[in-house]
Every structure is written in C-alpha cells, then in structure tokens.
Amino acid sequence: xxxxxxxxxxxxxxxTAAGIAAATSACDRLAGSGAAAVPPAQPDPLEPLLAAELxxxxxxxxxxxxxxxxxxKLGPIRDEHxxxxxxxxxxxxxxxxxxxxxxAKPAAAAGASAEAATAALAAEERAxxxxxxxxxxxxxxxxxxLLASISASEAVHAVVLG
Amino acid sequence: xxxxxxxQAVLRAEHAAIFGYGALGGHLKASRRALAAEAERGHRDRRxxxxxLLIAAKADPAPPERxxxxxxxxxxxxxAVKLAxxxxxxxxxxxxxxxxxxxxxxxxxxxxxxxxxxxxxxxWRGLAAPxxxxxxxxxxx
Numbered sequence: 001x002x003x004x005x006x007x008x009x010x011x012x013x014x015x016t017a018a019g020i021a022a023a024t025s026a027c028d029r030l031a032g033s034g035a036a037a038v039p040p041a042q043p044d045p046l047e048p049l050l051a052a053e054l055x056x057x058x059x060x061x062x063x064x065x066x067x068x069x070x071x072x073k074l075g076p077i078r079d080e081h082x083x084x085x086x087x088x089x090x091x092x093x094x095x096x097x098x099x100x101x102x103x104a105k106p107a108a109a110a111g112a113s114a115e116a117a118t119a120a121l122a123a124e125e126r127a128x129x130x131x132x133x134x135x136x137x138x139x140x141x142x143x144x145x146l147l148a149s150i151s152a153s154e155a156v157h158a159v160v161l162g
Numbered sequence: 163x164x165x166x167x168x169x170q171a172v173l174r175a176e177h178a179a180i181f182g183y184g185a186l187g188g189h190l191k192a193s194r195r196a197l198a199a200e201a202e203r204g205h206r207d208r209r210x211x212x213x214x215l216l217i218a219a220k221a222d223p224a225p226p227e228r229x230x231x232x233x234x235x236x237x238x239x240x241x242a243v244k245l246a247x248x249x250x251x252x253x254x255x256x257x258x259x260x261x262x263x264x265x266x267x268x269x270x271x272x273x274x275x276x277x278x279x280x281x282x283x284x285x286w287r288g289l290a291a292p293x294x295x296x297x298x299x300x301x302x303x
Contacts, residue, residue: 076297079299080297080298087300136261136269136273137266137270141262141263144261144262144269145258145259146300148258148269148272149276150300152254152273152302153297155277155280156284156297156301157297160297
C-alpha cells in the first residue's frame with residue numbers, strides 16, 4: 001500500500017482572504033478624549049474575488065509547468081482569469097488594494113496526472129463561478145454586469161475542462 | 163432602462179433565438195442536431211420564464227415577430243454553426259444588459275440566462291473552429 005500523500009495539499013488559500021473580516025473594534029470612549037471616532041474601513045467585497053482570480057492564474061501556471069502538454073488548452077483560460085483580475089482591480093479603490101500577483105497561491109493543487117490537474121481546475125472554476133454569482137446578486141448596478149460575465153466565464157471554463 | 167424594459171429586451175432576444183434555430187436546423191450535420199435541439203429548448207424555457215416574470219410584474223410580454231432578419235442567409239453546415247454562435251452571443255448580451263437593471267431573484271435568473279447562453283456559445287465556437295480557444299473572458303460583453 002502506498003501511504004497517503006495528500007496531507008499537505010494546498011487548500012484554497014485564496015479563500016482565506018474572504019475570511020479576513022475587518023475586526024476593528026471601536027475603542028471605548030476615552031475619558032477626556034474629544035477626538036471623533038474614525039470609522040473602520042470596510043473591506044471591499046471584491047477583494048476576495050480578486051485574490052481568487054489571482055489564485056486561479058497561479059493554479060493554471062502550476063498545472064502548465066507540471067504538464068506542459070496542457071498549455072494549449074489551459075493557457076487561454078489562464079489569460080481570461082488575468083483579464084478578470086484586471087477588470088476587478090479597476091473597480092477597486094486603489095488606496096485599499098492589498099492583493100498583488102506575487103501574493104497569489106495556486107487555488108488548486110497541480111494533481112498527480114494531467115487529468116487530475118484538469119479536474120481540480122474544473123472544480124475550482126465551478127466554485128469561483130458560484131462566488132462571483134453570489135457577489136453579483138448583492139453588488140450595485142455599476143459592478144453587477146462585470147460580475148455576471150465573470151461568473152458565466154468561469155462556468156464555461158468548468159464545462160470546457162469537463 | 164427599467165427592469166421591465168430590460169426583461170422585454172431579453173424576451174425579444176429569446177424570440178429571435180428560437181426563430182434562428184428554426185432557420186439553421188435543417189442545414190446542420192446530423193451529429194450536431196442534438197446540440198441545436200438542446201440549445202433551442204433552453205431558449206424556449208427561458209422565453210417562458212421571462213414571460214412569466216413580466217406577467218407577474220403586470221406587463222404584457224412582447225410577442226414574437228413573424229420573421230427576423232438573419233445576418234446572412236444560411237445555406238451550409240458551416241454557416242449554420244456560425245449563426246448558432248451569433249444567436250448565443252446576442253442572447254448572452256441581452257441577459258448581461260439586464261443584470262444591472264434587476265435585483266434579487268430576478269438578477270439570479272439573468273445570471274443563469276447569461277451563463278446558459280455563454281456555455282452554448284462556447285460549444286458552437288468549438289465546432290466552428292476545432293482546436294482554437296472556444297471561450298471569451300467576458301461573455302455577453
């Protein structure tokens with residue numbers, strides 16, 4: 001029997017950004033302090049989506065590096081995620097942006113075979129499509145169409161990767 | 163554009179899509195007719211869904227035209243597949259345009275409509291140009 005080797009698989013590191021809530025707690029009023037309370041900066045709901053897009057780009061890069069024969073199929077999809085990231089970034093307030101390409105960790109583990117790597121990416125695409133659709137439903141009208149297109153694009157990727 | 167107007171625009175696009183599939187169906191290779199039938203069924207289902215949303219909003223659903231102009235006459239299997247790509251891209255665009263005008267459950271319907279058309283567009287593109295990328299970064303744009 002081969003011992004299990006999956007224990008250290010990267011697990012959706014991109015999603016951790018979503019879990020970072022701005023937990024700035026208001027200080028108790030200091031006696032004698034006349035300073036107005038500064039409202040805590042609300043995280044932009046698209047920050048985790050940007051991180052997830054960069055994670056997907058990294059996931060495709062990792063899969064292509066490991067299985068170069070997949071480059072023709074995966075390269076164009078990776079490029080579409082770069083365009084998603086670019087478009088999301090353009091809607092964010094530049095003073096608050098945190099995610100950068102260097103921060104990205106692959107969303108999906110590369111997999112033991114080309115088929116496994118492709119299947120893992122397809123699963124990531126389905127999850128990403130769901131997150132983008134969820135963000136779309138609660139987004140303002142100025143962002144909703146972009147998020148709908150990103151969700152649809154990712155659903156298509158999942159189908160194409162089959 | 164109001165929510166009702168955007169749903170009417172989607173409905174008109176779905177009517178035109180159903181007409182388009184009727185026009186191209188006979189030119190497809192036999193092996194592609196199942197995909198066309200599935201796609202057309204999707205357009206009929208969404209047409210009915212949008213009509214119901216309009217009726218619920220006390221609006222009269224736009225009726226279909228008797229005929230729609232095609233971008234080019236369809237006379238071959240290749241032309242039929244190209245038209246199918248265009249039909250899906252146009253309906254995808256109508257759904258995408260409706261998204262910002264709608265809220266809540268109606269917006270979810272629009273996302274699903276956009277997604278379904280985008281999937282079919284990619285399938286037809288894959289048949290139109292095997293081996294070339296069949297996806298686009300921003301469906302409906």
